Amino acid sequence: MAAGTKSGPGALFRRGFFRNPRFDQYRRTWYFLRRNTLAMVGLGILAVIILIAIFAATSSTPWYQMTLYCSHPYGGSCSAGTPGVCVYTSGPPPAPNCYLVPAGHEELIGPTISLSPLSLGPLPLGALSLDSGGAGNHFYSVFQGLLRGSDWSLLIAGSIVGGGALIGLFVGVTAGYYGGLMDEALMRFVDIFLSIPQLLFVIVVGAVVFAATGGSLPFLPAAPAHIFLLIIAFLVTWWPFYARLVRGQVLVTREQKFVEAAKASGAKNGRIITRHIIPNSVYPIFVQMSLDVGTIPLLIGALVFIGFVQILPSQYFPEWGAVAALGSSNVVNNFVTCQLGTCFVPWWQILFPGLALFLFAISVNFFADGLRDALDPRLRR
Amino acid sequence: MRMSVYIIRRVLLLFPIIIGVMTITFVLVSSLGVTQQLISHFGAPPRQAPWLYDPTTSCANLHLPGNGSCANPYYHHFVSVLGLDKPIIVQWAYYMYNSFTFQWGRVNNNSALGSGATGNGQYAFTKYQPVTQVISYFLPYTLELAALALVLILAIAIPLGNLAAVNRNRPIDQASRVLSFSGYAMPGFLLGTLVVMAFTIGLSNISGVLIRTPWCPSGEGPFFEITGSWPSVSNCFGGLYPTWLSQGVISSPTGFPTIDAMIHGQYWLALDTVLRIILPALVITFGAVAVLLRFVRNSMLEVMNLDFIRTARAKGVPERTVVRRHAGRNSLNVTITVLGLTFAFFIGGFPVVEDVFNLHGVGLLLVNAAIYPFDFGVIFGSVILFTYLVVIANIIVDVLYAYLDPRVRLG
Numbered sequence: 185m186a187a188g189t190k191s192g193p194g195a196l197f198r199r200g201f202f203r204n205p206r207f208d209q210y211r212r213t214w215y216f217l218r219r220n221t222l223a224m225v226g227l228g229i230l231a232v233i234i235l236i237a238i239f240a241a242t243s244s245t246p247w248y249q250m251t252l253y254c255s256h257p258y259g260g261s262c263s264a265g266t267p268g269v270c271v272y273t274s275g276p277p278p279a280p281n282c283y284l285v286p287a288g289h290e291e292l293i294g295p296t297i298s299l300s301p302l303s304l305g306p307l308p309l310g311a312l313s314l315d316s317g318g319a320g321n322h323f324y325s326v327f328q329g330l331l332r333g334s335d336w337s338l339l340i341a342g343s344i345v346g347g348g349a350l351i352g353l354f355v356g357v358t359a360g361y362y363g364g365l366m367d368e369a370l371m372r373f374v375d376i377f378l379s380i381p382q383l384l385f386v387i388v389v390g391a392v393v394f395a396a397t398g399g400s401l402p403f404l405p406a407a408p409a410h411i412f413l414l415i416i417a418f419l420v421t422w423w424p425f426y427a428r429l430v431r432g433q434v435l436v437t438r439e440q441k442f443v444e445a446a447k448a449s450g451a452k453n454g455r456i457i458t459r460h461i462i463p464n465s466v467y468p469i470f471v472q473m474s475l476d477v478g479t480i481p482l483l484i485g486a487l488v489f490i491g492f493v494q495i496l497p498s499q500y501f502p503e504w505g506a507v508a509a510l511g512s513s514n515v516v517n518n519f520v521t522c523q524l525g526t527c528f529v530p531w532w533q534i535l536f537p538g539l540a541l542f543l544f545a546i547s548v549n550f551f552a553d554g555l556r557d558a559l560d561p562r563l564r565r
Numbered sequence: 566m567r568m569s570v571y572i573i574r575r576v577l578l579l580f581p582i583i584i585g586v587m588t589i590t591f592v593l594v595s596s597l598g599v600t601q602q603l604i605s606h607f608g609a610p611p612r613q614a615p616w617l618y619d620p621t622t623s624c625a626n627l628h629l630p631g632n633g634s635c636a637n638p639y640y641h642h643f644v645s646v647l648g649l650d651k652p653i654i655v656q657w658a659y660y661m662y663n664s665f666t667f668q669w670g671r672v673n674n675n676s677a678l679g680s681g682a683t684g685n686g687q688y689a690f691t692k693y694q695p696v697t698q699v700i701s702y703f704l705p706y707t708l709e710l711a712a713l714a715l716v717l718i719l720a721i722a723i724p725l726g727n728l729a730a731v732n733r734n735r736p737i738d739q740a741s742r743v744l745s746f747s748g749y750a751m752p753g754f755l756l757g758t759l760v761v762m763a764f765t766i767g768l769s770n771i772s773g774v775l776i777r778t779p780w781c782p783s784g785e786g787p788f789f790e791i792t793g794s795w796p797s798v799s800n801c802f803g804g805l806y807p808t809w810l811s812q813g814v815i816s817s818p819t820g821f822p823t824i825d826a827m828i829h830g831q832y833w834l835a836l837d838t839v840l841r842i843i844l845p846a847l848v849i850t851f852g853a854v855a856v857l858l859r860f861v862r863n864s865m866l867e868v869m870n871l872d873f874i875r876t877a878r879a880k881g882v883p884e885r886t887v888v889r890r891h892a893g894r895n896s897l898n899v900t901i902t903v904l905g906l907t908f909a910f911f912i913g914g915f916p917v918v919e920d921v922f923n924l925h926g927v928g929l930l931l932v933n934a935a936i937y938p939f940d941f942g943v944i945f946g947s948v949i950l951f952t953y954l955v956v957i958a959n960i961i962v963d964v965l966y967a968y969l970d971p972r973v974r975l976g
């Protein structure tokens with residue numbers, strides 16, 4: 185086939201994506217990113233987490249079919265349909281797979297990591313109690329919670345950040361490019377949203393929507409409606425940051441020579457915005473987005489920790505932040521009730537979810553920091 | 566422009582933002598429906614007369630003839646007081662008037678907060694009280710915590726950021742980077758829980774079952790020594806709070822716990838109230854420093870590359886003075902601006918930290934109001950309050966900025 189024809193095996197290279205001058209820029213960014221060890225470590229951890237999430241999303245057990253156990257003293261039983269786990273308070277184990285717990289705290293079943301990684305036992309990484317405690321308390325294992333919740337955690341964080349960035353991009357580009365009165369009006373609007381503390385705003389929006397709809401939106405089945413509500417409550421508070429960021433960048437970009445050239449050659453506003461302004465002002469958002477993805481589970485966890493569980497589709501929803509928050513409040517509540525000297529700390533309920541949350545947040549932070557360095561020539565070392 | 570003119574202009578610019586925030590809360594409140602608005606403004610109707618807010622209650626309730634439903638004159642009275650029977654723009658005006666005159670409604674009798682279902686019933690005294698008054702009981706605790714946290718943030722972020730910039734890419738810079746990253750990645754509730762856990766276990770290992778202190782001679786358990794705004798009433802106050810500390814929350818005359826304890830000559834107790842907010846302030850600081858530290862470092866790096874620094878070095882000014890006087894003061898502009906921008910974020914962390922450490926601040930009040938059934942009067946009241954705090958902080962930042970950099974107010 186003669187050179188210059190529009191088809192053939194090499195066509196993708198001769199035209200289209202790889203001939204795009206921007207492709208060299210992507211390659212250069214990737215080159216600088218690759219040399220940054222911390223960013224690569226972050227990317228590696230992130231890749232593992234995403235693989236786990238894909239596994240959880242494609243496996244046959246979704247979060248709402250996760251096994252809820254219940255604890256009962258040895259010889260007792262749980263209500264029908266709930267698999268029970270036997271517990272004992274002193275002496276040798278009365279039966280295999282019985283767990284030692286402090287008296288009156290049947291919910292505090294510890295982790296069972298034995299030496300062989302293949303025999304994790306029925307409750308890997310320990311139990312996460314979901315009710316107030318005592319016999320007949322419901323729980324799932326921390327491992328199951330983190331596994332089954334991984335896909336939804338990533339999905340929720342991703343949709344909030346992605347949606348916020350889209351809205352922010354639209355508002356920011358409009359304000360920055362057209363300027364004048366449009367800019368003033370939109371930015372004052374953004375200022376108003378930015379002066380309400382974020383967590384409070386989520387609580388307010390969540391509480392109002394929950395109270396007004398009675399806990400479920402009329403047009404969707406319960407669980408997706410709740411997740412939708414959660415995403416909406418966060419989105420309302422999230423986009424103004426991006427709008428401000430994008431506007432600042434667009435103000436710089438629109439003064440560049442190539443924009444002037446495009447205008448001189450008769451391009452319309454729509455084409456200038458989509459072809460020149462957006463591609464050249466979008467990079468700072470990527471950095472901010474990757475930072476924010478790590479923040480959202482922390483914020484959801486904070487909401488659950490302070491008892492605003494109405495934001496979740498169910499008390500048992502294993503979002504990572506929620507899992508860590510439930511564990512943390514179990515630890516604190518146990519301190520309130522424990523007698524001194526015999527304090528029993530369910531440390532696994534806070535250590536493993538906390539570690540998962542921390543690894544996720546710090547990996548995106550490492551990645552975002554590396555990305556910022558790679559994109560900004562002044563910061564390259 | 567003179568400084569006074571600049572300040573007045575800045576304060577006037579505050580109003581559009583406050584009006585905008587109140588408009589957002591108005592939209593949210595309106596979507597709650599009439600009954601819920603009546604409840605959050607007037608408090609729940611008395612238990613004997615639940616039909617007060619019912620538009621078509623039975624005629625028997627109203628002592629009117631007939632056995633069907635009757636138009637309720639009381640309901641229509643309440644509705645017209647709030648302006649809910651008027652067009653939406655007039656409702657907005659009524660709402661604005663009420664918000665600006667601090668008529669933020671009453672604590673609902675039937676909410677989790679007002680009915681005493683939260684916090685072991687210790688907040689039941691807020692029932693049916695005006696929201697503004699309830700907030701005024703809790704606000705001083707938050708202000709004390711915020712003041713201490715702010716001092717700690719500035720005292721840690723600025724020197725550490727300068728040090729990191731001066732020793733760029735040396736171990737101290739890397740250490741500050743790690744600190745910054747972990748501050749981003751560590752949620753406040755998790756860090757708070759870990760701190761409480763570590764100190765409770767540590768104190769009980771060191772001092773055994775009860776800790777005897779000058780302000781609590783009979784001794785108090787380590788957990789209650791770390792959490793709470795005051796020593797526990799059963800152990801340390803002999804079952805009764807002092808007369809100036811009503812309900813364990815409302816202290817008089819100023820409302821600020823430390824100041825009140827000192828006014829009443831209880832210096833040990835004043836020291837105790839300060840000790841109790843050090844750990845929560847450190848938890849807040851850890852998160853806020855993470856944000857601030859990178860900005861301080863980067864602005865310091867930029868300033869260090871400018872010409873006047875080279876001149877100062879060339880004329881033989883000692884390096885310490887260059888860093889402190891020449892570069893430090895100029896990079897302070899950015900620090901203050903970022904502090905103003907992140908103030909909303911900073912104050913958003915208060916509910917969580919006050920919840921972990923059980924401090925009687927506005928954050929904990931909000932946490933209790935956000936437990937189902939919600940108390941919308943308190944929720945919206947604290948949103949408006951926190952917005953006021955953020956906006957005022959921004960004005961202070963702008964004025965400081967104009968003072969540090971005269972170009973701002975001249976330009």
